[in-house]
Amino acid sequence: MKHKFAKKLMWVPALLLAAASALSGCSQGGSAGESGQKVINIYQGKVEISDQLQEMKKVYEASHPGVILNIQSVGGGTDYAASLKSRFSAGAQPDIFTIGGFQERDLWLEYLEDLSDQPWTQHMDQVAKDPMSADGKLYGFPLNYEGYGFLYNKDIFKKAGVTEIPKTLSELEEAAKKIQAAGYTPFVNAYAEWWVLGNHNVNVPFARQDDPDAFMKSLNDGTADMASNKIFDGWLDLLDLTLKYGNANPLTTDYNTQMSTFANGKAAMTQQGNWVQPTLDGINPDLNVGMMPMPISDDAEANDKLFVGVPTYWVVSKNSPVKEEAKELLDWMAGTPEGQEFLTKKFQFIPAFNNIKAASEDIGPLGSDLTKYIGEGKVLNWYFQQLPIGTPQDYANLMQSYIAGRDTREQLLEHMQASYDNLKVR
Amino acid sequence: MSRKKISQLTQQFVFVGPTTIFFALIVLVPFLLGVYYSMTNWNGVSRHLEFVGLSNYVHIFTSDPDFRNSFWFTVRFTVVAVVGANLLGFFLAYFLTKPLKSKNILRTVFFMPNMIGGLLLGFIWQFIFVRGFTAIGQATGWSFFNLPWLGNEPTAFWGIVIVFIWQYAGYLMVIYIASLSNVSKDVLESAEIDGANRTQVLWKMIFPLVMPAVTVCLFLTISWSFKMFDLNLALTNGGPFNATRSVALDIYREAFTNSRLGLGTAKAVIFFIIVAIITAVQVRATKSREVEA
Amino acid sequence: MEQDTRYRISTLVLEILLVLVGLLFLVPFYFLISNSLKTFGEILSDAAALPTSLQWANYKSGWEAINFPSAFKNSLIITVVSNLLLVLFSSMTAYQMVRRDSKFNRALFALFVAAMVIPFQSIMLPLTDVTSRFGLSDSLWGLIICYIGFGAPLSVFLFHGSMKSVPLEIEQAARVDGAGTYGVFFRIVYPMLRPMYVTVIILNTLWIWNDYLLPSLILTSEDLQTIPIATYMLFGQYTKQWDLALPALVLGIAPVIVFFLAMQKYIVSGIAAGAVKG
Numbered sequence: 001m002k003h004k005f006a007k008k009l010m011w012v013p014a015l016l017l018a019a020a021s022a023l024s025g026c027s028q029g030g031s032a033g034e035s036g037q038k039v040i041n042i043y044q045g046k047v048e049i050s051d052q053l054q055e056m057k058k059v060y061e062a063s064h065p066g067v068i069l070n071i072q073s074v075g076g077g078t079d080y081a082a083s084l085k086s087r088f089s090a091g092a093q094p095d096i097f098t099i100g101g102f103q104e105r106d107l108w109l110e111y112l113e114d115l116s117d118q119p120w121t122q123h124m125d126q127v128a129k130d131p132m133s134a135d136g137k138l139y140g141f142p143l144n145y146e147g148y149g150f151l152y153n154k155d156i157f158k159k160a161g162v163t164e165i166p167k168t169l170s171e172l173e174e175a176a177k178k179i180q181a182a183g184y185t186p187f188v189n190a191y192a193e194w195w196v197l198g199n200h201n202v203n204v205p206f207a208r209q210d211d212p213d214a215f216m217k218s219l220n221d222g223t224a225d226m227a228s229n230k231i232f233d234g235w236l237d238l239l240d241l242t243l244k245y246g247n248a249n250p251l252t253t254d255y256n257t258q259m260s261t262f263a264n265g266k267a268a269m270t271q272q273g274n275w276v277q278p279t280l281d282g283i284n285p286d287l288n289v290g291m292m293p294m295p296i297s298d299d300a301e302a303n304d305k306l307f308v309g310v311p312t313y314w315v316v317s318k319n320s321p322v323k324e325e326a327k328e329l330l331d332w333m334a335g336t337p338e339g340q341e342f343l344t345k346k347f348q349f350i351p352a353f354n355n356i357k358a359a360s361e362d363i364g365p366l367g368s369d370l371t372k373y374i375g376e377g378k379v380l381n382w383y384f385q386q387l388p389i390g391t392p393q394d395y396a397n398l399m400q401s402y403i404a405g406r407d408t409r410e411q412l413l414e415h416m417q418a419s420y421d422n423l424k425v426r
Numbered sequence: 427m428s429r430k431k432i433s434q435l436t437q438q439f440v441f442v443g444p445t446t447i448f449f450a451l452i453v454l455v456p457f458l459l460g461v462y463y464s465m466t467n468w469n470g471v472s473r474h475l476e477f478v479g480l481s482n483y484v485h486i487f488t489s490d491p492d493f494r495n496s497f498w499f500t501v502r503f504t505v506v507a508v509v510g511a512n513l514l515g516f517f518l519a520y521f522l523t524k525p526l527k528s529k530n531i532l533r534t535v536f537f538m539p540n541m542i543g544g545l546l547l548g549f550i551w552q553f554i555f556v557r558g559f560t561a562i563g564q565a566t567g568w569s570f571f572n573l574p575w576l577g578n579e580p581t582a583f584w585g586i587v588i589v590f591i592w593q594y595a596g597y598l599m600v601i602y603i604a605s606l607s608n609v610s611k612d613v614l615e616s617a618e619i620d621g622a623n624r625t626q627v628l629w630k631m632i633f634p635l636v637m638p639a640v641t642v643c644l645f646l647t648i649s650w651s652f653k654m655f656d657l658n659l660a661l662t663n664g665g666p667f668n669a670t671r672s673v674a675l676d677i678y679r680e681a682f683t684n685s686r687l688g689l690g691t692a693k694a695v696i697f698f699i700i701v702a703i704i705t706a707v708q709v710r711a712t713k714s715r716e717v718e719a
Numbered sequence: 720m721e722q723d724t725r726y727r728i729s730t731l732v733l734e735i736l737l738v739l740v741g742l743l744f745l746v747p748f749y750f751l752i753s754n755s756l757k758t759f760g761e762i763l764s765d766a767a768a769l770p771t772s773l774q775w776a777n778y779k780s781g782w783e784a785i786n787f788p789s790a791f792k793n794s795l796i797i798t799v800v801s802n803l804l805l806v807l808f809s810s811m812t813a814y815q816m817v818r819r820d821s822k823f824n825r826a827l828f829a830l831f832v833a834a835m836v837i838p839f840q841s842i843m844l845p846l847t848d849v850t851s852r853f854g855l856s857d858s859l860w861g862l863i864i865c866y867i868g869f870g871a872p873l874s875v876f877l878f879h880g881s882m883k884s885v886p887l888e889i890e891q892a893a894r895v896d897g898a899g900t901y902g903v904f905f906r907i908v909y910p911m912l913r914p915m916y917v918t919v920i921i922l923n924t925l926w927i928w929n930d931y932l933l934p935s936l937i938l939t940s941e942d943l944q945t946i947p948i949a950t951y952m953l954f955g956q957y958t959k960q961w962d963l964a965l966p967a968l969v970l971g972i973a974p975v976i977v978f979f980l981a982m983q984k985y986i987v988s989g990i991a992a993g994a995v996k997g
Contacts, residue, residue, distance in 0.1 A: 048955045072939055073952065079935070082682040082843070085470045086936045089844045090851035107471050107685055192556075192577070194663060251666050252556055252577035255957065260763040275957050283760040390684030401667035404578065422489075423684060434819075437900055441815035444808045445871045446827065451849065452868020453834050459845035470844060518737075525726060526734045528741075534980060535741040538748065541975045543929025543947060546968055549959075550747050553766055558750065561767040592744065600921070604914060642880055646873075649835050674838040687844065694841030701836040706829075 038322045040329060042071045043087060043094035045080030046143075046312060048278075049073075052346040059338060060329065067325055095320040096329070098143070098312040101131020102386040105139060112139040113316040113323055120334035123353040125374075127381050128310050140313025141330045144349035147291070147308035147370040147379065148200050148273030154288040156184050156268040165292045167300040169237060176245040179268045186245035188267035190258035191403055196271060198396030199384045203307055204294055205235035206387070207380035216386055220424060227413040234296035236402075236409055242271070243403060251400055263287050274350065277364040291369040306373045309382025310352050350374070388423040395419065457698075460691045470687035482692035493693055495668065496676040497700075503583070503672070504651040507590045511647050512640070514591055515598025520628070522599070523606050533603070536596035548660020551589045552576065555661075579669040582662045586670060589657060594650065598643045605639030606632070644708060652701050673697050755781075755965035762961045774962070781966030785949035791974070794945045796859055797934075798927045801866035802920050809871050809919075810912065813878030814904055828879065831872040839869075839932065847936055855937065862937045866927055874919050881915040882908075921982055928975055946971040 044053070050073035057069040072094075074080045084097060088111075099108055115121065116138045121129075124142060132140035152165075157175075160182035166172040176186035190196050208231050209215040218224035226232050247253060247267065262270045263283035271294065280287050295303035316326045333339035334353055343351050344358040350367050351358060360368040373379055384392050395416055402412040464482055468475040486493050518536055522529050542550070555575040563571030575581045622630065633640075655674040658664065664671030664679070671679075677697065681690025754762050755777060757770040781787075816824045846865075847856070855861025885908055893907050909916075931947040938944065944952075950971060953964040 046955065047952050048958055050952065072941070074935070079932075082678075083935060085682065086844060086847040087939075088471060090847035090856050090936075092851060092856060092939070107469065110472060110474075192665070194665070249574045249577055252574050254552070254556055256553075256763050256959075257556060260760075263760075264764055279763075279958055283763050390679070390686075393679065393683055397665060397668045400665060404666065406667070438815060438819065440901075441811040442824065442827065445812040445867075445875060448808075448864055448868040449831065449834070449871045450868075451853065452846065452865050453837065453842070453872075454830075456842040456845035456849050457834075457837055459848065460842050463845065518740075521733055521737055524730060524733065526730065526737065527726075528734060528738060530983065532737055532741050534976075534983065535744055537979060538976065539744065540925050541929075541972050541979070542747075542751075542968070543931065545931060546950070546964075547747075550750060554747060554750055557766040558746075592747075596744075597922075600918065604918060638880060642877065645835075645876070652836060653838050655838065655840060674840055677838060678840040681840070681844075691841055694838055698833075698837055698841075702833045706832075 037066055037068055038325050039068045039070055040096060040322050040326050041094040042069060042314075043074070043084060043097040044071065044312075044314075045074050045084075045098055047073045049347045052342065055346065056342045059342075060332065063338070064328075064332075067329075069329070093317050093319060095317055095322050095326050096314055097317070098314055099140070100312060100385050101140070101310060101382075103389045104385070105132055105134060107389070108315070109134060109139070111317055111319065113318045113320070113327075115139055115141065115316065115327070115330075118327060119331060120353060123334070123355040125352070125354055127308060127379060128352040130381065131310060131385060132313050132315075140315045141334070142310040142352035143312050143314055144310070144343070144347070145308055145352045145370070145374065146273055146275055146311050146350070147306045147373070148271065149291045149293050149306045150269045151262065151272050151276070151366065152269045152290055152292050153262070153265060153267075154290055156182070156265065160184065160268070165290075167293065167295055167303050168298040169234070169241065169295045169303075170298055172238075172295055173241060173245075176241065176269075180245060184265075185247050185261070185267040186269060187242045187247065188253065188258050188261040188270045189242050189246045189250035190253045190255055190270070190272075191250040191400060192252055192254045193258075194393055194396035196255075196396075197399045198392035198394070199382075200271060200273070200307065201239070202392065202395045202399065203382055203384040204238070204296060205229070205232045206383040207305075207307060208235070208296060208302070212381070212383050216383070219420060222421075226417050226420075227410065231296070232413060233409075236412075238294060238296045239399075239403075251403060259283060274363070274366040274370050277366050278348075281364070289365055291366050305378050305380045306370060307382060308370065308374060308379040309385065311382075388420060390423045391419055394423065461695055463688055464692035464695050466688045467686075468688045469685045470681060471685065475688070478688070482689045483696070485689065486693060486696060492668065492671070493673075493676060496664075496671045496673050497697075499583075499670060500652060500654075500673045503586065503590075503654070503670075504648060507587050507651045508644065508647040510587060510591045511594045512598055512643055514595040515643065516602050516636075518595060518599040519602030519606055520632075523603060533599070536599055538596065539593045540597050544656025545660045547589070547593065548657050551585075552661055555585055576662055577666060579666070582666060582670045586654075586657060586661055589661060590651065590654070593657075594647060598647065601639050601643055602636065605636045648704070648708060649701070652697075751965060752969060754961065755969050757962070759960070759962040762965075777962050778966040778970070781963045781970060784953060784960075784963045785946065785967045785970075786944070787946075787967075787970055789942060790944050790946045790949045793859065793943055794928060794947075794971075795974075797862055797866070797945065798924055800859075801863045801870065801927055802923050804863065805867050805870045805874055805923055806916050806919055808867060809874035810878045810909070810916065811904065812871070813875045813882050814908055816875070816879060817882040828875070831875050835872045835876070843932075843936060850937060857937065857939045857943065859938075859943060862934055865933060865937060866923075869933070870923055870926070874923065877919050877922075878912070878915060881912055885911050917982055921979065924978065925975065928971075 042053075050071075053071050053073065057071055060069060061067060074083050080098075084099075087094060087097075093111070099105065105112075114137045116136075118138075118141075120141070121138055124138075128142045128145070129138060132138055132142070156179060157163075160175075160179040162175045162178055164171070166175045179186040205226075206212055206215065209229075215224055219226075243250065247261065253261075258270055258272070259276060259279050260283055261267050262272075263280045265284070265287070274291070280289060291306065293304050293306060297303060314330060316323050316330070320326060333343060334356070340351070340356050343349055344356060345362055348362050348364075348367075349358070350363055350371055358367065358371065360371075363371070387395075398407070398412055398415045398419065401407045401415075402409070407415070463475075465477060465479055466475045467478050467482075522533055522536075526532070539547075559571045559573075559575050562568070573581050576585050653674050654672050655678065658670065658672045658675050659678075662670045664675050673693070677690050677693045679690075680693060681687045684690075750766065753769055754766060756773045756775070757777075758774055761770065816828050850856050850861055850865065853861075855864055889911075890903050890907055893903050898906065929947060931951060934945050935948055935951070938948070946967075950964055950967045953960040953967065
């Protein structure tokens with residue numbers, strides 16, 4: 001009995017390994033599938049559109065026999081970067097994947113296919129091209145524009161007697177006083193969320209520099225600093241203003257609380273972007289909402305800007321065996337009516353191509369306001385994508401410390417500078 | 427080789443082999459690879475990486491206050507959470523081995539928190555701290571609920587401690603129940619005949635006899651709290667102002683958010699060495715107090 | 720331990736106290752269940768209140784959103800197979816380590832114990848490298864092998880502790896009766912340690928059933944999604960679809976609660992048999 005049993009047991013690990021490799025063998029095996037079919041593996045992090053992408057897959061495969069789209073969406077929000085890295089370290093590189101501009105472009109550059117010669121590039125604005133350009137080449141397909149500023153409740157503005165949208169810091173304070181007098185909270189601040197502070201809010205002083213690119217360059221070589229920069233001062237004036245006229249406990253106010261407070265008409269203004277439209281609709285479909293600029297000085301014209309960027313680009317892997325088919329897919333999305341319909345109607349995105357227009361009923365009032373600003377060219381880019389990787393998260397922490405009153409302005413700017421200098425070292 | 431020797435070797439292979447092979451493949455090899463990466467400047471993406479020797483380690487010890495802060499936080503957290511969870515777990519077990527009518531249902535209730543996994547558990551508790559506590563605070567006016575929960579250092583610290591204890595006390599309870607039920611009635615009866623009172627019985631008789639369970643439970647809770655990640659990420663994400671960033675979260679941030687994988691794994695290696703020493707000492711210390719029952 | 724079999728006033732007070740603590744423990748479940756029956760707007764606006772009208776449709780949508788039957792099947796296969804192999808392999812290893820106390824086995828045990836404190840996040844990337852080289856990526860078997868590797872240290876540790884309580888004399892008696900090593904293990908040791916097996920299985924089940932990160936790294940095909948992975952698909956960067964995620968979560972927990980209730984009997988009977996030692 002002894003030997004029989006021993007033999008049986010010894011087979012177990014061997015069998016397991018064999019079974020594992022047999023099972024996994026079918027699902028791996030590169031992008032060029034059997035019987036001449038071309039499989040394009042797509043890895044993307046925007047789970048909000050995963051259902052619509054499956055729909056797009058059906059439409060595309062029907063009109064392109066022999067091509068199969070294998071689309072994987074990664075949920076959880078923050079984990080996409082880590083899981084994409086693990087895909088690459090597992091040697092299972094997708095043919096198309098999604099990344100952000102600037103710093104992430106540099107991080108992944110060695111894997112990116114040059115897309116400069118693609119027809120859709122001629123319809124891209126500079127604001128969409130910059131984050132994905134390097135050495136005069138363009139590496140990414142912009143999925144959409146997103147933009148942010150202050151959202152404001154038009155009904156509360158009317159009730160409080162605010163007739164003009166405030167375009168200077170003083171006007172904003174005036175408006176806040178009236179709103180407070182009318183019995184509403186002027187601002188609801190979700191300063192518990194790192195990205196509200198560390199991405200969007202902190203972008204303001206960088207984007208508002210006369211020449212942001214030059215400013216970032218001099219930060220990198222150490223010839224500029226934040227403490228002596230007047231624009232940073234104006235930015236903190238605005239931050240102070242939102243706190244002075246803001247809700248209690250901003251540091252425990254998270255995104256959900258922010259959204260419900262604003263959508264239920266308890267607060268008049270809040271810093272967010274057009275991506276909140278579905279959430280607002282879910283809470284209160286009758287909300288009369290618009291988007292307005294974030295003033296940091298008394299120069300109305302300079303203040304009258306919204307912050308618009310391309311959150312994610314679709315990029316093609318340089319090593320992909322099906323990169324021609326992948327490019328064809330991107331061209332289909334941007335260049336055919338069926339593809340464009342997915343971008344605008346199905347995903348409900350603001351397209352980052354100036355030849356495609358989204359209908360306002362698809363993108364809602366926030367998207368419409370944003371489109372107006374984009375059309376007039378009154379937009380500034382998302383420079384937080386250009387900060388050294390990791391600084392936005394760090395900045396959020398430093399700003400929370402300032403908001404809690406543990407640090408002075410000088411200390412905050414000093415710490416921000418130190419964090420920049422630490423993280424620019426690679 | 428003699429027949430006996432061969433059969434012994436076969437037995438060793440059959441009994442220890444499978445576990446060791448899988449363990450080596452899944453844990454050991456990746457860890458050793460990690461040790462190698464900790465001496466490079468790899469960013470986690472590129473195919474090009476340079477060997478930089480011990481410079482990552484030097485960087486951590488000379489110019490990385492974040493790591494020190496998160497280590498200090500982790501130590502403070504571990505002490506409080508381990509003691510709290512074990513005390514509650516033990517006393518729940520102790521009381522639930524008494525003839526209560528609701529004993530079985532209560533055992534299940536106390537165990538239930540374990541059934542929700544990491545991140546989602548954190549999201550739900552964040553919900554409770556931020557929304558639920560505020561609502562209760564408004565209704566009752568009790569200052570405890572009107573604290574800025576998760577919004578400053580003490581409340582964020584205690585918030586994580588509360589959830590940790592809530593989650594794991596029931597788990598430890600199960601192990602303590604198993605162990606307590608094993609304390610023989612005869613021993614206790616003879617103690618009572620000798621005139622020992624209840625507290626004396628508890629401290630002098632029961633505690634020494636459940637020491638093996640204490641060893642296991644302490645070990646488990648220490649390794650969980652040292653490795654705490656999901657709960658930390660979902661509940662406070664290290665905030666406010668980095669006050670509650672655990673070492674595991676710091677390692678993850680360095681490796682993935684900051685894309686400095688070499689530096690991140692160097693932190694992991696240092697952390698591993700420190701914790702391995704601590705747990706070795708702990709196991710040795712409690713083992714020596716066990717009584718052969 | 721049931722030295723006090725009388726039900727006294729003090730017992731009643733204790734019982735009331737414990738029930739109150741128990742209710743406190745259930746508060747998060749109140750949030751979970753009551754919010755799973757609200758509309759999205761209501762969840763965000765009034766999280767603490769009872770639902771104004773019960774949205775049972777959430778459960779239907781949640782069921783469909785995570786493709787529950789398929790996700791359940793995958794989670795079940797992974798959890799059951801990993802568990803069985805894990806307790807088999809690790810109890811055998813613990814047995815051998817205790818009975819043959821060689822230098823090698825001691826060193827191996829120390830290694831297992833040390834490995835328990837390696838933070839998973841620090842070996843994530845090398846792990847995906849290794850698993851893909853051995854063809855373990857994107858397959859249930861590959862994931863199961865990962866669970867055996869990661870679960871082995873804790874399971875061996877737990878069995879190792881309890882193995883000492885198996886009296887050597889009984890084993891020797893069995894040997895005199897002609898049983899071999901394998902016979903002794905399966906006919907003497909295994910039955911005596913049954914409560915420990917139950918404990919280890921419960922602990923591993925909870926871990927594997929709820930685990931998100933490891934399957935998200937190993938499994939990529941949509942048809943291999945487990946319940947946690949499918950649930951996480953409802954969490955975007957900004958928008959969290961709570962009205963689908965909460966019912967999905969309840970659906971995911973229900974099987975574990977049923978499992979625990981079923982298993983609890985075995986723990987209790989095991990305890991009665993007096994065979995367990997920590």
